[in-house]
Amino acid sequence: MPSKQRKIAVMGYRSVGKSSLSIQFVEGQFVDSYDPTIENTFTKSTRVNSQDYELKLVDTAGQDEYSIFPSQYSIDVHGYVLVYSITSTKSFEVIKIIYDKLLDITGKVHVPIVLVGNKTDLHMERMISAEEGRKLAEDWNATFLEASAKQNTSVSDIFHTLLMEIEKADTKTNEKSNCSIS
Numbered sequence: 001m002p003s004k005q006r007k008i009a010v011m012g013y014r015s016v017g018k019s020s021l022s023i024q025f026v027e028g029q030f031v032d033s034y035d036p037t038i039e040n041t042f043t044k045s046t047r048v049n050s051q052d053y054e055l056k057l058v059d060t061a062g063q064d065e066y067s068i069f070p071s072q073y074s075i076d077v078h079g080y081v082l083v084y085s086i087t088s089t090k091s092f093e094v095i096k097i098i099y100d101k102l103l104d105i106t107g108k109v110h111v112p113i114v115l116v117g118n119k120t121d122l123h124m125e126r127m128i129s130a131e132e133g134r135k136l137a138e139d140w141n142a143t144f145l146e147a148s149a150k151q152n153t154s155v156s157d158i159f160h161t162l163l164m165e166i167e168k169a170d171t172k173t174n175e176k177s178n179c180s181i182s
């Protein structure tokens with residue numbers, strides 16, 4: 001089977017660990033220093049369910065409640081990793097706003113999304129429970145995962161799950177377009 005090309009955008013509030021998750025997945029390392037991202041694109045080959053993928057990962061600049069959703073991330077992107085930090089109530093609020101803007105700009109009812117609560121290693125500083133995250137993802141009809149870029153917990157699951165979600169959405173669209181009225 002030929003390899004499929006997929007583009008994924010990682011979005012969320014500042015400093016939630018978007019770069020750290022991307023770098024952990026692509027390079028297998030964690031960098032402790034904080035360097036705000038403007039935009040970084042990574043490529044990685046990966047395999048899910050016997051299918052090879054050529055993945056383009058766009059690590060975006062941190063957004064806040066006032067940011068305009070960058071229009072370049074509304075086209076050509078197959079799925080989104082929406083990240084908040086379990087230690088930051090603000091980042092959880094901002095991810096809801098980003099989600100609303102994303103739906104608005106794509107004009108779609110359903111977009112493949114994995115909602116990620118990052119920094120689970122900082123359990124003493126936890127502000128958002130797993131239940132709250134799960135509930136939000138349920139409202140969105142998205143998949144929910146908690147992760148730690150630092151400890152490399154569930155990091156590859158995020159991207160593999162999203163690739164499966166994209167595949168599911170693709171199948172649904174194809175089924176619809178093959179549907180004829182007689």
Ligand SMILES: Nc1nc2c(ncn2[C@@H]2O[C@H](COP(=O)(O)OP(=O)(O)OP(=O)(O)O)[C@@H](O)[C@H]2O)c(=O)[nH]1
Nearest residue numbers: 014015016017018019020032037062119148149150
């Ligand atoms: N303890 C802990 N720290 C983390 C984790 N992920 C990221 N960090 C730290 O959080 C800070 C911000 O991480 P980044 O990956 O740069 O965050 P970002 O979301 O890309 O930030 P912006 O580019 O500003 O939007 C850095 O100091 C990281 O080392 C994690 O899972 N656990």
